[in-house]
Each structure stands twice: as C-alpha cells, then as structure tokens.
Amino acid sequence: MKKRAVIIETKNGVIKDANFGMIACASKGDNTLYAFIINQSGEIFKKELGSYGIEHIVDICIDSDNHENNEKYEKSFNPILFSDAVVQAIKDYEISSIFGLTTPMGKEILPRVAAELEAPLVMDCLDVVKGFESSFNSDSNLDFDLAKTSLYSGKTIATVKVTGDIRLFGIRPNVIEPSSKIDLSQEQLSNITVEKFVAKNRYAEQSNIKLIESRQGDLSGNDLVAADVIISGGRAMKSGENFKILNECANSIENFGISSTTVGASRVAVDLGWVPYRMQVGQTGEKVSPKVYIACGISGSIQHFAGMKMSGMIIAINENINAAIMSNCDYFVEADLFEIVPQLTKELQKERQKS
Amino acid sequence: MKIFVCVKHVPDSAATIVVRGDNQIDEKITFLLNPYDEYAVTEAVKLKKSLLQGHSSSNQIEVIAISVGNNDATKTVRSAMEMGADRGILIKSDLPQDSISTAKALKAAIEQDGNPDIIFTGRESIDMVGMQTMFRLGLYFGFPVVNNIVKFTPDSDLLANRRVVVEALTEAGGRDIYDITLPCVLGAGRGLNTPIYPTFPDVVKARKREIKIVGFDDLVKIENQSQPSSKTEIIKLEMFAEKRIPKEIKGSSSEIAKEIVKILKEEAKVI
Ligand SMILES: Cc1cc2nc3c(=O)[nH]c(=O)nc-3n(C[C@H](O)[C@H](O)[C@H](O)COP(=O)(O)OP(=O)(O)OC[C@H]3O[C@@H](n4cnc5c(N)ncnc54)[C@H](O)[C@@H]3O)c2cc1C
Numbered sequence: 001m002k003k004r005a006v007i008i009e010t011k012n013g014v015i016k017d018a019n020f021g022m023i024a025c026a027s028k029g030d031n032t033l034y035a036f037i038i039n040q041s042g043e044i045f046k047k048e049l050g051s052y053g054i055e056h057i058v059d060i061c062i063d064s065d066n067h068e069n070n071e072k073y074e075k076s077f078n079p080i081l082f083s084d085a086v087v088q089a090i091k092d093y094e095i096s097s098i099f100g101l102t103t104p105m106g107k108e109i110l111p112r113v114a115a116e117l118e119a120p121l122v123m124d125c126l127d128v129v130k131g132f133e134s135s136f137n138s139d140s141n142l143d144f145d146l147a148k149t150s151l152y153s154g155k156t157i158a159t160v161k162v163t164g165d166i167r168l169f170g171i172r173p174n175v176i177e178p179s180s181k182i183d184l185s186q187e188q189l190s191n192i193t194v195e196k197f198v199a200k201n202r203y204a205e206q207s208n209i210k211l212i213e214s215r216q217g218d219l220s221g222n223d224l225v226a227a228d229v230i231i232s233g234g235r236a237m238k239s240g241e242n243f244k245i246l247n248e249c250a251n252s253i254e255n256f257g258i259s260s261t262t263v264g265a266s267r268v269a270v271d272l273g274w275v276p277y278r279m280q281v282g283q284t285g286e287k288v289s290p291k292v293y294i295a296c297g298i299s300g301s302i303q304h305f306a307g308m309k310m311s312g313m314i315i316a317i318n319e320n321i322n323a324a325i326m327s328n329c330d331y332f333v334e335a336d337l338f339e340i341v342p343q344l345t346k347e348l349q350k351e352r353q354k355s
Numbered sequence: 356m357k358i359f360v361c362v363k364h365v366p367d368s369a370a371t372i373v374v375r376g377d378n379q380i381d382e383k384i385t386f387l388l389n390p391y392d393e394y395a396v397t398e399a400v401k402l403k404k405s406l407l408q409g410h411s412s413s414n415q416i417e418v419i420a421i422s423v424g425n426n427d428a429t430k431t432v433r434s435a436m437e438m439g440a441d442r443g444i445l446i447k448s449d450l451p452q453d454s455i456s457t458a459k460a461l462k463a464a465i466e467q468d469g470n471p472d473i474i475f476t477g478r479e480s481i482d483m484v485g486m487q488t489m490f491r492l493g494l495y496f497g498f499p500v501v502n503n504i505v506k507f508t509p510d511s512d513l514l515a516n517r518r519v520v521v522e523a524l525t526e527a528g529g530r531d532i533y534d535i536t537l538p539c540v541l542g543a544g545r546g547l548n549t550p551i552y553p554t555f556p557d558v559v560k561a562r563k564r565e566i567k568i569v570g571f572d573d574l575v576k577i578e579n580q581s582q583p584s585s586k587t588e589i590i591k592l593e594m595f596a597e598k599r600i601p602k603e604i605k606g607s608s609s610e611i612a613k614e615i616v617k618i619l620k621e622e623a624k625v626i
Contacts, residue, residue, distance in 0.1 A: 079531070080499075103526070104524075104525050104526040104527075105526065107486055107502070107503070108502070108525075110487075111486055111487035111489075111490040111491075111502075112490055112500075114487055114490070114491070115487065115490040115491045115493070115494040116494060118455065118491075118581060118582040118585055119582070119585055120453070120455065120585050120586055120587045121454070121485075121487055121587075122485075122587055123484060123485060123486045123487070124484055124486075146590075147587075149484075150595060151482060151483060151484070151589075151592070152366060152372045152380065152482055153366075153368045153372075153481060153482075154595060155372040155594065155595055156372055156374060156380070156592050156593060156594055156595055157592075157593050157594075157595050158378075158589045158591065158592050158593075159589070159590055159591035159592075160587050160588065160589055160590070161586075161587070161588045161589075161590045162586075162587050163584050163585070163586050163588075164582060164584050164585035164586065165582070165584065165585075170486075206499070207536070208498070208499050208535065208536040208539070209499035209501075209533055209534070209535050209536070209539070210533065210534045210535075211531055211532070211533055212520075212532050212533065212534050213530075213531075213532040214525075214529070214530075214531050214532075215529055215530040215531075215532070216527075216529045217525060217526050217527030217528040217529030217530075218527050218528055219526070219527050221527070223526075223527070228625055229619075229625050253619070253625065253626055256625075256626040258624075258625060258626055259625040259626065261625075276528055277524075277528075277545060277546055278524075278527060278528045283368050283481055284390060284391075284481070284545060291623055291624075291625050292619065292623045292625050301369075302368060302369050303368050303369070306368065309595065309597070312623065313618075313622070313623050314599065315615065315618070316601075326601060327601055328597060328599055328601070329599055329601050330599050330600075330601065330602065331601070331602050331603075331604050331615075331618060332601050332602075332603055332604070333603075333604045333611055333615075334603070335608070335611065339608045340608055340611055340612065343608045343609055343611070343612040344611075344612040344615055344616070346612065347609070347612040347613050347615075347616045348616055348619075348626065351616050351620070351626065352626075
C-alpha cells in the first residue's frame with residue numbers, strides 16, 4: 001500500500017480545523033495514512049487524529065545535540081530547517097504523497113520540499129482524486145493523481161494531472177468537508193503508532209542564509225483563511241476606526257461558540273491604510289472559503305470575487321443596488337451598512353441570550 | 356553585478372476568460388506584467404539606482420528582465436524595461452510550461468547570460484498561482500531562497516560585502532528576518548515598494564533596448580532530466596459556475612437584522 005502523509009498545522013497547541021478536511025482528502029483510496037507533526041509532541045493528538053483515520057504519527061524534530069544554538073532552533077519555526085527535516089522524513093518513511101495546507105506555513109514548506117525532491121506540487125487544491133478512478137484514465141497501469149484547483153483569478157476550475165514518484169498537494173483550507181469522526185476502540189487506539197523522527201540539522205551547515213529573527217504576528221485573532229464566517233468592509237467603511245462595528249458584529253457571532261468568525265477587507269480599505277494587509281480578501285490578498293461571507297460596502301470587483309467566490313453563502317450589504325456584488329450573492333440588503341450592521345449585532349446578542 | 360528579474364505575462368485580472376478546447380483559454384485578451392512582478396522589477400531598479408549613487412559605474416550594474424512565454428510575452432519584458440530594466444530575455448515557448456520546466460529554462464538562460472548576483476521574482480503569478488518557481492530556481496542554482504519579502508536592505512557596501520537582510524511576511528502579519536549572502540533568489544511580496552510608473556520618456560527609451568530571444572527547447576532537454584516523470588499538466592479547464600440566485604432581504608433595519616439572524620441560524624447554521 002502507498003503511504004501518504006499529511007503535514008499537521010497547529011495553533012496555540014490545538015490542531016487547526018482545516019487539517020481535518022485535508023485528512024479526508026488524503027484518506028481517499030487505499031493508503032496508509034501518516035501525520036507529520038513538526039516540532040511538537042504528537043502523543044497528545046493521538047486520539048483526535050486517530051478518529052479521523054490517521055494510522056501513524058511522526059513527530060519531526062531536529063537533532064540539535066551537536067549544535068550550540070539548539071535552544072533557539074527548538075523555539076522558533078525555521079522554514080528552511082523544517083522543510084529539510086520533512087524531506088528527510090519523507091525519504092525515511094518512503095512516503096509517496098504529501099498533503100499540506102495552503103497557508104503561510106504551507107506556502108513555505110511545500111514548495112521547499114517539492115524543489116528539494118524535484119517532485120510535482122499543486123497548491124491551493126480544491127480536491128485531489130486518484131487518476132485510476134477518473135474518466136481520464138485510458139490505461140489502468142498509469143499511476144497519477146488529479147488535482148482540482150482554481151486558475152485565472154478564480155474564473156476557471158482546472159484539473160491538473162500530477163505524475164512523479166513523490167507528489168505534493170497544498171489543500172485550500174475549508175473547502176473539503178472533514179469526514180465524520182470515528183469512535184476508536186481501545187484496541188484501535190493502541191494500534192496508532194507515535195514515533196519520533198530526529199532529522200539532521202543540515203541548515204546549520206549552510207553559511208549563505210541565516211534566520212536572524214522571527215517576529216510573531218498577532219496570533220490572538222482567528223485566521224482569515226480558516227474562519228467559518230467572515231464579515232468584510234470596503235471603501236464604504238470610511239475609516240479604520242469604523243471597522244470596530246464589524247469587529248463587534250463578528251464577536252457577537254463568535255459568542256455562540258459555533259463558528260470562528262473574523263473581519264476581512266477589500267483592497268481599497270487596505271490601500272487607504274485603514275486595516276493591515278493580512279485582512280485583505282481577493283486576488284492579491286487571501287483566498288477564503290468561509291461558510292458565510294458578509295460583504296459590507298464592497299462593490300464586488302472581479303479581483304475581490306477572486307478571493308471569496310468559493311464562500312458557502314454570500315450576504316451583501318450595499319446602498320447601491322447596481323453594485324456587482326448585488327447580482328452575484330445569495331442575499332442582498334439595499335441599505336446603509338452603518339444602520340444595518342449595528343442592528344445586526346444587537347439582534348445577534350438578543351438571540352444569544354435566548355439560547 | 357547582475358540582477359535578474361523573472362517576469363510573467365499573465366491575463367489581466369479583469370479580463371473575461373473563455374475556455375477553448377479542453378484545457379486552454381482564448382488568448383485574445385489583454386495580458387500584462389504579473390502584478391507581483393512589478394514589485395520585483397521596482398526593487399531591482401531601485402537597487403541599481405542606489406548602487407550608482409555609491410559611484411559604481413553604470414555598466415557594472417545591470418538589471419535584466421527574463422520571461423518564459425510566447426511571442427506576445429515580449430510586451431511584458433518590454434514593460435519591465437519601461438520600468439527601468441536594462442535589457443530583456445524571452446525564453447520562447449508556445450506551449451504552457453509547468454513550474455519545474457519553467458525553473459529549468461530560467462536557470463539555463465540565466466546561466467548562459469552570466470553569473471547572477473540577485474534573482475528577483477514575484478511571490479506568485481496571478482494566473483496559475485503555483486507559488487513554487489522561485490524555490491525550484493534557487494535549488495537548481497544552489498542559492499538560498501526567501502519568498503514573499505516585504506523589506507529588502509542591502510549592505511551599505513553591497514559590492515564588497517555581498518550581503519542583504521530581508522524580511523518575509525509570515526502568518527498573521529509576522530516577519531521572518533534573514534541575513535543572506537549573495538547570490539540569492541528573492542520573491543517580492545506586496546508592500547515591498549510602490550511600483551514604478553513609467554513616464555513617456557521611459558517608454559521611448561525602452562524601445563531601443565534589446566530583447567534577446569532564445570528557444571525553450573534549446574535550453575531544456577528532456578533526455579537529461581533527473582526526474583523525468585515529475586510533471587504537472589492541465590488536462591481540463593472549465594468555467595467556474597456562478598450559480599447564486601440573489602434574494603433580497605427587505606424591511607426596516609431591525610426586520611432586516613432579524614432576518615439575517617434567522618438565515619445565519621437556520622440556513623447557514625453558523626450560530
Ligand atoms: C491587479 C489587481 C489586483 C487587485 N486585488 C484586489 C484584491 O485582492 N482584493 C480587492 O478587494 N480588490 C483588489 N483589487 C481592486 C479592485 O479592482 C477594486 O478596486 C476593489 O475591490 C474595490 O474595493 P471596494 O469594493 O471596497 O470599493 P468600491 O468599489 O469603491 O465599492 C464601495 C462600495 O460601497 C458601497 N457603499 C458606499 N457607502 C455605503 C454605505 N454607507 N452602506 C453600504 N454600502 C455603501 C458603494 O455602493 C460601493 O458599491 C485589485 C485590482 C487590481 C488591478
């Protein structure tokens with residue numbers, strides 16, 4: 001049986017939800033499923049990962065015994081060092097396909113690993129299926145995978161044939177439904193292995209590049225790409241200060257404890273300096289697929305749509321009935337956002353008290 | 356010092372895409388310089404200017420725009436020259452190429468041209484969004500690679516010390532700061548600079564500059580590949596079906612708000 005590995009991403013010690021959709025995708029077909037956990041103990045995730053079908057957990061860590069700076073390596077995440085560690089683990093475990101998320105971490109690790117192995121990689125996959133299960137297969141001896149991804153600013157969906165001894169896939173967070181959890185028996189649980197893989201520190205030998213500082217971003221909020229609900233503001237917000245009404249609304253959704261909710265923005269709101277770039281949704285910002293996208297005072301340009309058209313539901317609040325977004329959404333409200341949004345927050349709070 | 360900038364000829368993000376055949380698009384639309392590559396060209400030209408101020412003579416420092424594409428891609432190479440690149444190279448390929456072959460072709464053509472000191476790229480192309488060519492290029496050369504850089508600080512005596520410090524954007528607005536010894540490959544991210552907007556005299560000057568054309572197949576030979584089976588290939592392209600049927604929510608503000616709450620709860624099930 002072929003071995004597939006998923007690279008697990010955690011945040012503040014918890015497995016990000018987006019991993020489970022990726023596992024569902026990787027577990028299609030007859031494969032032995034490995035989870036690579038970088039620089040953390042996998043033991044604590046055993047039950048959770050096992051219930052989604054992971055059979056083997058590999059803790060990837062770095063051999064730092066022979067290095068004076070080991071303290072520093074343990075704490076910070078060094079993409080060059082860890083990509084190389086993943087390469088070593090892939091070879092050691094003879095993994096044939098590697099799945100990761102198309103997140104800032106995935107965008108660092110997957111291409112570095114693919115380059116090192118000279119292996120094909122498709123980023124931002126919406127799905128991956130085995131070639132032999134498809135209508136594209138003329139010869140059942142051919143071994144290939146088919147990755148679906150969106151190209152040309154989200155205007156087209158491409159099927160990409162991927163061949164090679166080792167193949168890599170970056171999965172877009174949130175588009176693939178996780179499979180339902182299985183209740184593991186004691187025996188099943190004890191069959192899941194957790195191993196430590198100690199990679200050689202080949203980065204230490206490299207003299208032409210040094211990571212001298214890692215400044216952490218603001219990890220307190222929810223990830224834009226992984227959020228269930230996004231409420232975004234555009235030019236109509238008029239100032240950065242006014243985004244507070246969106247934050248309040250997001251909080252009142254988050255307070256139900258069901259959906260991670262966060263605030264996004266159009267490029268105009270970013271370019272005018274109202275909110276940081278990491279909040280930008282669109283062609284040149286983040287590509288998001290939340291369950292619900294609420295666009296407040298956003299016209300719905302092609303470039304904005306390129307980032308949010310995969311949303312489950314789009315609700316547009318706009319004064320102008322002729323704005324493009326009003327004819328390409330699920331619900332629209334023709335009104336002033338400054339009236340609707342605070343009112344919505346109020347109603348959400350009322351609803352929360354009821355339940 | 357040779358500074359290369361890899362640029363890609365991509366469909367205008369606002370263009371209407373029409374699928375032709377199984378896996379191609381109708382190319383009778385506007386193509387232009389990939390937006391992220393504008394930051395790359397700008398940074399390269401800025402670096403050249405600052406080195407010239409440090410009294411290096413202008414023929415010592417060269418910015419070369421290089422692209423893999425069809426004949427029409429000369430326009431994109433020309434755009435990079437209007438922004439200040441000294442000359443251009445087009446690696447002509449009528450077929451679309453995947454990241455692996457693109458990186459191989461770039462490596463071969465750059466090497467043929469001379470020893471690179473810095474190779475800039477954009478952080479991704481907006482048409483294919485492969486996010487990997489810069490990493491492969493770096494690996495083929497054996498150069499360090501940092502992608503999505505938002506700050507570039509050359510050593511005050513770059514020609515002698517050959518060192519740069521760059522900041523790469525990471526999760527949630529974080530930054531990884533690297534100290535790099537040249538040569539290297541750097542992928543430009545948004546925020547690195549404000550792209551140069553060429554003036555009319557820039558455009559005129561660029562017309563006189565040379566674009567060398569080399570054949571893709573002359574650079575990349577299938578027979579001497581280490582992993583010949585490693586490949587990605589678009590076999591099918593379909594229009595993304597927009598299937599939303601908008602429904603209006605009407606009423607007073609509070610009625611509208613109540614209705615949205617109901618939708619979020621009963622239909623979307625997010626609260
Ligand atoms: C290469 C390229 C890449 C780009 N990348 C991106 C990207 O990644 N993301 C992105 O968003 N854009 C991107 N753009 C920009 C894009 O073309 C649009 O300019 C931008 O999306 C418009 O932002 P907006 O909808 O906030 O502003 P506008 O288009 O100005 O729309 C504002 C809307 O607010 C409405 N409005 C005003 N006041 C109110 C009110 N009080 N209540 C309710 N509604 C109100 C108006 O009716 C209008 O529809 C890109 C452009 C290019 C060329």
